[in-house]
Amino acid sequence: MTRRRLLFCLAGFLVLCLSAAATAFAQRFFSDNTGYEPQTRNIPYDGKFTFARIKYTVGPGGYYYRGLPSWAHGYVPDPRRRSSRAEVNLMKILNEVSYLNPHVDESNVLRLDDPNLFKYPVAYMTEAGYWEMSDKEAAGLRAYLKKGGFVIFDDFRSDFRGGGGWANFEANMRRVLPEGHFVVMDPSMAVFDSFFKIPSFDIIPQAYDMGKPDILGLFEDNDPTKRLMVIANHNTDISDFWEFSATGFRPIDESNEAYKLGVNYIMYGMTH
Numbered sequence: 001m002t003r004r005r006l007l008f009c010l011a012g013f014l015v016l017c018l019s020a021a022a023t024a025f026a027q028r029f030f031s032d033n034t035g036y037e038p039q040t041r042n043i044p045y046d047g048k049f050t051f052a053r054i055k056y057t058v059g060p061g062g063y064y065y066r067g068l069p070s071w072a073h074g075y076v077p078d079p080r081r082r083s084s085r086a087e088v089n090l091m092k093i094l095n096e097v098s099y100l101n102p103h104v105d106e107s108n109v110l111r112l113d114d115p116n117l118f119k120y121p122v123a124y125m126t127e128a129g130y131w132e133m134s135d136k137e138a139a140g141l142r143a144y145l146k147k148g149g150f151v152i153f154d155d156f157r158s159d160f161r162g163g164g165g166w167a168n169f170e171a172n173m174r175r176v177l178p179e180g181h182f183v184v185m186d187p188s189m190a191v192f193d194s195f196f197k198i199p200s201f202d203i204i205p206q207a208y209d210m211g212k213p214d215i216l217g218l219f220e221d222n223d224p225t226k227r228l229m230v231i232a233n234h235n236t237d238i239s240d241f242w243e244f245s246a247t248g249f250r251p252i253d254e255s256n257e258a259y260k261l262g263v264n265y266i267m268y269g270m271t272h
Contacts, residue, residue: 035058035062035063035067035068035069036067036068037069037072038068038069038072038075040055040108040109042108042109042110043103043106043108045116045119045120048101048102048103049094049100049101049102049103049122049266049270050102050103050106050107050108050120051087051090051091051102051103051107051108051122051124052107052108052109052110052117052120052122052123052124053071053072053075053087053107053108053109053110053123053124053125053126054071054109054110054111054112054117054123054124054125054151055069055071055072055109055110055111056071056111056112056125056131056132056133056137057131057132057133057134058070058071058130058132059129059130059131059132059164059168060130061130062127062130070126070127070129070130070131071125071126071127071130071131072126073126073127073155073239074086074087074126074155074239074240074242074243075087075109075126085242085243086239086242086243087107087242088104088105088107089242089243089245089246090239090242090259090262090263091103091104091105091107092104093259093262093263094262094263094266097195097263098195098263098267100266100267100270108120110123111137111140112133112137112138112140112141112144113134113136113137113139113140114140117140117144117149118143118144118147118149120149121148121149121150121269121270122149122150122151122152122265122266122269122270123144123149123150123151123152124151124152124154124239125151125152125153125154126153126154126155126156126239127155127156128153128156128168128169128172128232129156129157129158129160129164129165129166129168129169130164130168131168131169131172133172133175135175138172138175138176141176142176142177145176145177145229145230148227149229150228150229150230150231150265150268150269150272151229151230151231152231152233152265152269153169153230153231153232153233153234154232154233154236154237154238154239155233155236155237155238155239155240156169156234157209157234157235157236158234158235165234166214166234169232169234170182173218173230177218179222180218180222181218181222182216182217182218182230182232183216183217183218183219183222183224184214184215184216185215185216185217185231187199187200187201189217189224189228190228190268190272191217191228191231191264191265191268192264193264194264194267194268194271195260195263195264195267196260196263196264198260198261198264201213201215203257203260204236204238204257204258204261205241205250205251205254205255205257205258206236207236207237207240207241207250208237208240209235209236209237210235211235212235213233213234213235213236214232214233214234214235214236215231215232215233215234216231216232216234217230217231217232218230218232227272228268228272231265233261238258238261238262239258239262240258241254241255241257241258241259242255242258242259242262245258245259
């Protein structure tokens with residue numbers, strides 16, 4: 001009986017430890033939507049490629065991850081650098097495989113109505129399901145796209161923690177380009193052969209989303225033979241692999257595929 005009681009006590013202790021660990025994990029990564037605005041430190045424009053992240057007003061539910069606003073997911077400021085981990089890692093890869101010579105340790109954060117956005121031909125937004133937009137910002141994004149800008153939307157999904165998902169994103173884009181229509185992307189399209197050859201979307205890794213990713217695009221004049229202005233990675237989080245690739249948290253082979261997409265998107269935006 002003594003041995004049995006000891007086993008029961010050990011089992012109970014382990015359950016309590018696991019429960020405490022799970023609670024600590026949840027508190028660290030998922031907040032109660034009381035959040036904060038991370039410090040941003042933009043650098044002056046000097047003609048070199050700089051990763052430009054779009055900041056926006058966050059809708060209900062958008063502070064669920066580490067208390068960060070949804071626009072800043074993946075944006076973990078490093079006090080030693082003027083950028084964050086996801087951006088730094090992608091720029092390191094881009095610098096190694098190309099002659100683009102980007103800023104590696106710096107990135108900028110801008111709103112859609114900031115005239116400085118026009119200095120950066122490629123922009124990036126995360127978690128568009130929580131994206132709220134003013135009329136001035138809608139006009140700014142329309143002008144940016146019409147003048148040759150290219151925007152990457154990543155890391156958003158529908159029916160998730162109160163976010164509007166694709167419906168919210170599409171409603172905002174209708175305000176920006178009422179005449180625009182998204183089409184399902186195909187691996188044969190130019191953006192998937194702009195640097196690396198991506199023969200199939202089956203290579204796209206899934207960090208935690210269920211099912212297959214939805215890759216959609218919006219083309220100039222709704223003509224797939226013309227310039228791609230917007231690409232949307234829905235039901236997937238490509239940048240999660242950029243952020244955690246050097247931590248051992250994500251497999252190396254899957255991170256490599258995520259980097260290929262990031263490099264292709266940027267190279268396409270710089271050449272079209």
